[in-house]
Amino acid sequence: MSNITVCARFRPLSSKERRDDGDRICIQRIDTETFIFKDEKEEDFTFSFDRVFYEESNQAEVYEFLALPIVRDAVNAINGTIITYGQTGAGKTYSMEGPSVLEVDEKKKGLLPRVVDGIFEHIKSFDEMTKYSIKLSMVEIYMEKVRDLFDLSKDIIQIKESKVQGILLSGATEISVSDASQALQSLSTGIANRAVGETQMNFASSRSHSVYMFTIQKESLGDKRMKAGKLVLVDLAGSEKVEKTGAEGRVLEEAKMINKSLSALGNVINALTCGSGRANHIPYRDSKLTRILQDALGGNSRTAILCCCSPSPSNASESLSTLRFGGRAKHIKSSPRVSCNEDKCAKKHETLFENKDESSDRILNKLRERLDIEDVKLLEELFILEGILFDPYSVEELESDYEDVTSRTISSLQHHVEELVSSVKELKRENRALKARMAAAEKHDTLHKEDAIISNVLRKISGIFSFFFFWGSLSSVEVPK
Template sequence: MANICVCARWRPSNLKEGGEALCIARSDSQSFTLEDEKDEKYMFSFDKVFYEDSEQADVYEFLARPIVRDAVKAINGTIIVYGQTGAGKTYTMEGANIRETDSCKKGLLPRVVDELFEAINLHGEASTYKIKLSMVEIYMERVRDLLDLSKDNILIKEHKGHGILLCGVTEILISDGEEALKFLYNGIANRAVGETQMNMASSRSHCIYIFTIQKELTNEKRVGTGKLVLVDLAGSEKVEKTGAEGRVLEEAKTINKSLSALGNVINALTSGQQGRANHIPFRDSKLTRILQDSLGGSSQTALLCCCSPCRCNFSESLSTLRFGARAKHIKASSRTDMKEEMHDKKQETSSSANDMKLKIVDLRERILKKLREKLDAETLKLIREEFALDGFSCEEVNLSHEEVAVISSQGAEAETHESMENHHSPFQCGIEISSYTIFFIA
C-alpha cells in the first residue's frame, strides 16, 4: 500500500486582490512557507507544488496522467480537487471552457478525454474497449443525475464485488473525444451555480465525473473494468466574506457540513491505532459515502489542494493545506479488476441461478393463484393446525382480499440448500398434503 498523492496549487492574484500582500514564500518544487500578518510561519511539503506561474499541462502531467493510464489497464483511480470558494478548483478541472481549444487553458477533464482515447488507439486489435460516462452532483445532500435531470435523488448502495454503486445513474457510451466533450458540456450546464461576493459563478454542489473503461482481451477471453472518478468539490465558505443570504446561505451550510464530514473521515483514516479497527464515518454524508472506495479503498487517489496566495485568505489557505497534509498519510491500495467472460463456469452458474430465481418467482405466483382459487377457509384452517402440531409456522398473505397460507419453517432454508446441491433443483422444495403441494421458496 502507498500513500495517496497530494499536491498544492496556488492561483495568481485576481483583480479584487490587486495590491494585497502575499502569504507564501517558495522553497522548491515540493515545499513552501506560509506566513501570516504576525510573521508566524508554517512550513508544508507535498508531492508537488504548482505555483502561480504553473501551466494547466503541468498539473495534468504530474497529477492525472499516471492515474488515467492505469484506468485503461483496469485499475481504479480518483482525482479530487479541494479548496475554498474562488481558489481555482473548477478552472483546474474544466479549464476556461470544457470545449476550450487553446491547449494552455485546457483543464483536467478535456485532457483526460484526450488521453483515454489516445491510449485506447495505441492498444491495437489485441483488445477492444468501451467507455461509459456518468455525471452527478451532490446538491443539498441529494445526488442528482446531470445527464438526466428527472433522476434527482439517486440512491447509493454498496456491492460486495463492485464497491459503491449509484443505482440507476445514466451511463452514456461514448465513441470519441468530441462526443464526450459534448455530453460533458451539457452536463456541466445543468450544474447548480450561484453568485457570491467572492465568485461570480460559485459552484453550489460537489460535481462527480465517472468514466468506466471496459477492456476485453480477445485472445484471453477476459474482461477488465477500470473506473476513473474526477471530483470537483464545492468550496468551503465564510459567510462574512461571501455575503450569502437565503437559499445561497442554506447551500453554504450544507456544503460546509459535507466538507466537515470529509475532514472527519480523513482524521479517522489517519488517527487509528495500529492493529485496532477504527470506525470510519463514511455514512455521515453523501459525499463521503460516494468516496468510500477512493479514500483508503481499492483505488489510486490524488488530491489537489487549491489556494489563494493573498493574506486576506490566509486562514482558509492554512485550513486547506492542513487538510492536504493530513490526507497525505492515507494509505491507498489498487488492484487490477479482470474477470473471465460470461461463459466462464462460475459466471455461467451465476447466470443460470439468476434465471432459475426468475422462473421460481413466476412459479410461486401461479401456485398462490391456484391455492386462492381452490382452497376454502376451512381447508386453510386445517392446514395451519396440522403444521402447527409439527412445529411449522404459517404466515398469512392477503391476495385479492382472500387469505392464502404460505408455509415457512426454520428448517426450510437448510432443506432448500440440500435440495439445490443433491437434486440440482435450486431454490425450492415441496411438501404434499392430500392433493395439494405447498412449496418453500428460498
C-alpha cells in the same frame, strides 16, 4: 508508500486582490515541493506536498504530474480519483475544466479534457485483441441530494455498493462514448445542464460538488477476460467557513450542508490516517460525498488531491485550512487493486459479505479441524499481531479487509514456512554433525576397549613371564651341600 498524491496549486493574484493588497503574497517558495506560508498573524508554517504548482505553472504540468499516472492505471482497470479542493475562487474549476471543457487552446485546457484525451490515446496503443468500452456519468451533490446531470428529472440518485464494482450511482444515466470529441461533447452537455438546474433552483456551482465518472471496461478477446476501471473526477464545492460567506436563510443552509460534507470528508481522512487498524470505524456514510468517494479513499483507488489556494494574504486563513486538509490527506495509505469482471468474481466475493467476526471464527474453526489447539492459538496471536482482527461496524470495508487479511496471512505464513524450512535445514546439519561425532566417539571407545584388553593381556603375559623368570632363578640357585 501512500497512493494518495497531494499537490498544492496557487493561482495568480486576482485583480481584486491586487487592488486590496498590492502584490503581497503569503507564500515564500523553497522548491517545487516545499514552501513557507505566512498566516494572518504573520506566523510561518512550512508545508511540503508531492508537488507545488506556483502561479506560473501551466495546466499541462498539473495534468502530467497529477492525473496522467492515474489515467494510465485506469485503462488497466485500476480505479482512480482526482479531487480539486479549496475555497470558492481558488481555482478548482479552472484546474478541473479549464475555461471550458471544449477549450481549443492547448495551454488552457483543464484536467477533464486532458483526461479524456489521455484515456483515448492510451486505448489506441493497445492491439486489436483488446476491446474497450467507455461510459460516462455525471452527477452533482447539492444539499445532500445526488442529481443526474445528464437527466435533470433524476434528482434523487441512490448510492449503492456492489460486491464487485464497489460504489455505484444507481440509475444514473451512463452515456457510452467512443471517442474523445463525443466524450467532451457529453461533458459539455452535462455542464450546461448543471447551469440550467442551478438557475432553476437558484444556486451557484460553487455550492455543489460535481462528480464526473468514467467507467472503462477492457476486454481481452483472446481469453475473454474482462476488467473494469473507474475514473472519478470531483470538483468540490467551496470549502470556506460559513461565517465568512455572511450567509443567511437558504444560503446559510447550503453552506452548512457543504461544511457538513467537507467535514465528513475531513473526518474520513482523519479516521483513515489516525486509525489503529483494529476496530477503526471509517464514517463513509456520514455524507453523500464520502460515500461516493469511499472506494477512492478507502483503499481501492489511486487518488490525487489538488489543493487550490489563493496566494493573497486576504485569503490566508482559508488557504491555511486548505493546506492543512491536504497535509492530513497525505498520510492516508491505500492499496489499489485491479477490478475484475462481475461473472468471474461474483462467486469469490459472495463469501465476503458475512460479518467480519464470523469470517474470523469460520477461518479459526476450519483450522481447529486440521491443526491442534496450540497452533490455532498461535495463529490467533498472529492475526492480532498483524492487526487482522475484524471490525464488525464497517461491513462495507469487508471486501478489501478480507483480501488484506488473506494476503497478509499468506505472506506471514510464507515467512513462517521459510523460517521453518531454514530451521529444519539447520537441525539436519546439527544432526549430521552429531552423528559424525557419535560415530567418532564410538570408534574411539572401541579402540579404547581393545587397547585395554590388549594391555590387560600383555600385563598378564608379563606377569606369567615374571613368574617363570622368578621360578627359574629360584631353581638355578645352588644349594650348598
